[in-house]
Amino acid sequence: MSTQLKAVGARTEALRSATVYAILIAISSVHLMNDMMQSVVTALFPVLKDSLSLSLSQIGWIAFTLNMTSSVMQPVVGLISDKRPSPWMLPVGMFSSMIGMAGLAVAPNFYLLLLAVVFVGLGSAVFHPEGSRVVHLAAGNRRAFSQSIYQVGGNFGHMLGPLMTMAIFIPLGQKGAAWGMALAATAIIILMKVVPWYKESLAAHDGKLKKKAAGAARPPLASKVVAMALGILVLIVFARSWYGAAIGNFYQFYVEETYGLSIKAAQVPLFLFLAAGVAGTFFGGMLADRIGRKKMMLISIVGAAPFALMLPHLPLEWVYPIIVLLGFILQSGFSVSVVYAQELMPGKVGTASGLITGLAFGMGGLGAVVLGYLADAHTLTYVMGLCSALPLLGLLAILLPKDRREAA
Incomplete structure (x- = not known):
């Protein structure tokens, strides 16, 4: 009897630690579509700049509105979903984005354009924390790989922005x-398949995950250390x-101005940066599941900094x-930082995801506004040179505590 019980226990543990790839691929594909819709906003910049006579600072405000709407709301949604996970929020978020897409196509002025962008941002804010929880449940014992x-999916969606500019928005315009x-x-159709699995997994595993986090063999880090x-x-x-x-919103204008490229040709280096970032994320x-999260983040930052510093000073070839x-190395540490945050905050997957992919990432929108004003006041060359030193701040990762895999 004891042998049978052990066998059942072993099978249960194997199922718990197994990675559910079908769900991961489904939620990743929805992430792709969500971020493609966000990319529509930035992909429209060259068209909107001419059709609505926008300044670079106004373009910065559009990027700020998109990022801040999603970033401010993501930690809030994460906190709520940690207390009461809500699978139905996934399709609701996509519906908000659908309204935003319709608004983008018909907005006749800058202010209505901003309103449409708010709907896109809210949809993204609702999707990301719940999407990360789905990934956490489906990851098994391969958290970093599953998060990648x-x-x-999201990075691939962003990568398609320049291609959409070339293939869709230059010929068709804002419509x-x-x-x-x-x-x-x-995305809503796919989520209708994911939501039932999500509900079942919450019922079967959420309690076990919380007990595991609360009763982990390793003591939790002190609150000051976590903070x-x-x-x-x-x-x-x-x-x-x-x-x-800086790269996503203004580099296309920089290469037009510096190297004399056309709007279409200016999309190529941006596309290469984003495409390499997709591969780097994966x-x-x-690699992080093998060598550790902290080491991977350090490799990403230390490796990318020299290329960022030299980029503004290179000949076109x-x-x-x-x-x-640069794109490959810099983005290789992004998904790792999300998992690292989740392991610092066991049992708070939504909050950790909202904090990193929402608040911190979305606050880059503030950078878009500041950089837009700097570009209008000075030059794009000045802005690109200034931003090239930003990856050096990543050296602060040396001060991070060791990985907390057992406590996640």
Whole structure:
């Protein structure tokens, strides 16, 4: 009898620690569509700049509105969902984004455009914490790798922004944003398959996960240590986000101005940066499960800083290979930082996700506003040179405590 009980226990533990790839791929695909809808906003910048006669500071305000709407709400949604997970919030978030896509296509002025962007941001804010909880439940014992699959979906969605500019928005103009409604509808259909699994997994595993976190063999870190570590982590992601805001929102205008590229040709280096970031996110998550989260974050920052510093000073032919290396290395630590935060805060998956992918990442929108005003007041060359030092702040990762895998 004891042998049978042990066998049952072993099978139960195997199922608990197994990675549910079908759910991971489904939620990652929804993440792709969610972030594609966000990318529609930035992909429209070259078109909107001309059609609505926007200044660079106004473009910065659009990026700020998108990021701040999602970033301020994500930790709030995370706190609520940690107390009461709500699977139904996933399709509701997508519906909000659908409204935003419709608004983007028809907005006749700057202020109505901002209102449409608010709906897109709210949809993203609702989706991300709940999406991260789905990933956490489906991850089994491969948390960093599973988080990388999820983040690859989002990064891939952002990567498509320049391609959308070239293929859709330059030929069709602002009205081309309406196709984003089809993305939202597709995402809702997929989520209708994910939500039942999510409900069952919460009922079967959420209590066990909380008990495991509360009764972990390793004692929890002191609250002061956790607060310090989270502060450093937020600062690192914040610096990466400001640098990402410089590249994602203004680098296309910089290469037009500096190298004389057309709007279409200017999308190529941006696309390369984002595409390399997708690959970096995936491989960074795989490597972090082997060498540790803190080491992976340090490798990402230390490796990316020299390329960021040299990028504004390169001839055009060197821009392409260097920006690929920069995107790959810089983004290899992003999904890892999310998992590290979740392991610092056991039992608070939504809060940790909201804090890192929401507040810290979204505060990059503030960078877009500041950088837009600096570009208008000075030059894009000045802004790019200034931002190139931002990845150096990632060296603060040396001060982070060791990984807390057992306590997650």
